Amino acid sequence: AADTSASGASSASSASTSSASASFPIPRGVVTTAASAAASPSMTVPARQPSLPAPAEVTEKFWEWEGHTIRYQQSGTEGPAMVLVHGFGGNADHWRKNTPVLGRKGRVFAIDLLGYGYSSKPNPMTAPQNTVYNFENWSRQLHSFIEQIVGEPAFIMTNSVGGIAGLQAAVDNPDNVRGVVLINVSLRGLHISKQSPMIKPFVKGLQTVLRTTTIGQSFFGNIARAQTVKNILKEAYGNPDAVTDELVDVILKPGLQPGAAEVFLDFISYSGGPLPEDLLPIVPPQVPVRILWGTVDPWELVKDGRAYGEFASVDRFIELPGIGHCPMDEAPEIVNPLLLEFVEDYRATTPGCA
Numbered sequence: 001a002a003d004t005s006a007s008g009a010s011s012a013s014s015a016s017t018s019s020a021s022a023s024f025p026i027p028r029g030v031v032t033t034a035a036s037a038a039a040s041p042s043m044t045v046p047a048r049q050p051s052l053p054a055p056a057e058v059t060e061k062f063w064e065w066e067g068h069t070i071r072y073q074q075s076g077t078e079g080p081a082m083v084l085v086h087g088f089g090g091n092a093d094h095w096r097k098n099t100p101v102l103g104r105k106g107r108v109f110a111i112d113l114l115g116y117g118y119s120s121k122p123n124p125m126t127a128p129q130n131t132v133y134n135f136e137n138w139s140r141q142l143h144s145f146i147e148q149i150v151g152e153p154a155f156i157m158t159n160s161v162g163g164i165a166g167l168q169a170a171v172d173n174p175d176n177v178r179g180v181v182l183i184n185v186s187l188r189g190l191h192i193s194k195q196s197p198m199i200k201p202f203v204k205g206l207q208t209v210l211r212t213t214t215i216g217q218s219f220f221g222n223i224a225r226a227q228t229v230k231n232i233l234k235e236a237y238g239n240p241d242a243v244t245d246e247l248v249d250v251i252l253k254p255g256l257q258p259g260a261a262e263v264f265l266d267f268i269s270y271s272g273g274p275l276p277e278d279l280l281p282i283v284p285p286q287v288p289v290r291i292l293w294g295t296v297d298p299w300e301l302v303k304d305g306r307a308y309g310e311f312a313s314v315d316r317f318i319e320l321p322g323i324g325h326c327p328m329d330e331a332p333e334i335v336n337p338l339l340l341e342f343v344e345d346y347r348a349t350t351p352g353c354a
Contacts, residue, residue, distance in 0.1 A: 056103030058096075065144055068120035072111040072149070075103025080178070080347050080354045081150045082339070083142065084110040087160025087186065087326070088267065091117025093250040094159070097332035098339070105340055106354070109150055112254075113138050113165065115267075121259030124266035129211070133266050135273050139168035146176045152353045155179045155346075157339055159328060160300075161186040167279040167289070174284040178350035181342055183292045183335070184300050184325050185276050185308070192271040207269035220261040226252055238296040238324040239331075247329065280311040286350070289313045290342050292335065294323035315345075 058075045073092045082102055084095040092099075092110035102108045112119040115133050124132040142165060146154050155178045158166040163185030170177040188194070195203055210216035222228065229252045233243040254260065283289060291314055295302045302319060309317025320327050320334060328335045347354065 053104055055100030056108075058100050058103065063145065063149055065114075065141060065148075068114055068122065070112060070114065070120070070141070070145070071118035072109055072145070073099055074110075075099045075108045076106050078354065079106035080343050080352055081107045081146075081152050081154035082109070082343065083146065083150065083154045083156050084108065085113065085142070085156060085158040085162035085166050086110075086116065087158075087162045089116070089251060089255065089264070090159065090162070090326075091250070091254050093117070094326065094329055096250070096329075098157075098328050098336055101332065101336045102339060106343065107150070109145070109154070111142070111145060113162070114141055115259075115263040117254045118257075121257065121263050123259060123262055125211075125262055130266065130270045130272065133263060134270065135164050135168045136172075138165040139172045142166070142169040143173045143176055146173075153178045153351050155181070155343055157181045157183070157328075158185070159183045159326060161188075164188070164274060164276060164279065167276065167283060168274060170283050170287045170289075171279055174287050175351070177287050178352050179288045179290070179342060179346050180283070181290050181292065181339060182276070182308075183327055184294055184297050184305075185291065187300050187304060188275055190271055191273075191275055193275070195271070203271065207271070211265045211269045216265045217261055220264050223264075224252065224255050224261075229255075235298060236325040237330050238294060238322050242330045276308055277311075280308065280313050283313040285313070287313070288315050288342075288346055288350075290315055291317045292320060292327060292338060293317065294320045294325060294327045294330070296322055297325040299325050 056075045058073050060071065060073050063070045063072060071092065073095075084092070084098065086092065086094045091112045095110040099108050099110045114137065115121050122132055124130075142156070146152075153176050156166040156169060158181060160183075163180075163182040166177075166180045166182070170180050190203060192200070210219055223232075226248055230243055230248050233247060233251070234240040237243050255264075280289065289311075291305070291309055293300075293302050293305045306317060308314065318338065320331065323331050323334070
């Protein structure tokens with residue numbers, strides 16, 4: 001893949017990227033690193049389709065995993081399996097605009113990772129630091145979920161830090177994963193390897209104070225308020241009007257459950273573990289990866305993200321102009337067709353029941 005600007009005036013350097021993009025139509029309103037994008041510099045966001053079929057029914061269910069209760073939502077009764085994985089502080093409801101739409105074309109499962117949403121929140125403070133909430137454990141959770149609940153290999157669609165869990169799952173158990181879509185994947189800017197020597201002691205000290213003292217609980221209490229959550233989301237979204245009271249409730253309500261503060265404080269002290277650049281080179285070749293990126297994300301900058309489109313495992317890097325950190329929620333009319341396109345691109349060449 002190669003860099004593009006919002007005008008779409010660039011081309012891909014990877015032959016695999018060019019061929020993949022030439023074979024499948026690029027939705028309007030999207031800029032991609034594919035060479036074919038250069039031919040359409042004036043793409044605009046499409047109008048909503050007035051005659052779409054009714055969304056599929058969504059049901060909420062619970063599953064017991066290693067002594068923990070895991071909440072998930074399911075939609076669709078036939079077709080390729082898709083597992084939707086939220087980001088930090090999110091949950092299955094963050095995919096509420098996607099699950100019933102994708103359920104028209106496949107069997108869709110939006111899951112709450114351990115510690116988030118309405119899944120169990122075991123206390124991480126009683127275990128060694130970062131041994132409960134980490135990407136290896138979430139990978140195991142996804143592996144067990146696909147085996148026990150989904151029952152066949154699945155496409156994993158992810159947002160933010162959920163993308164690293166999805167990549168880890170593809171590396172650990174590739175036979176269960178038909179492909180991974182990364183939507184504004186977290187680049188983990190506070191990872192120990194990305195900290196300058198000067199700030200490392202400060203970051204470590206701050207993480208320790210927040211995790212082990214009452215200051216951390218007070219810090220979380222100040223964040224877990226409706227107005228604060230709304231302000232944070234408005235910063236992350238390109239369109240502030242997309243930050244509704246419903247969205248705030250979706251994010252905040254699970255965060256007020258017992259144990260949520262400890263999960264939050266443990267994870268913000270997690271500066272180790274894998275990075276996307278560690279995992280993308282070792283994703284097995286039979287597992288395709290596609291990257292979508294909202295270009296006005298203030299947390300994960302598209303100028304940094306473009307380099308990840310160069311990995312051989314990535315078939316396309318697609319920019320979403322004017323959209324922020326959570327495109328699946330902010331612009332589902334653009335993201336849902338892209339997710340279904342990825343499934344159609346690979347359903348015939350990856351192992352699965354449909």
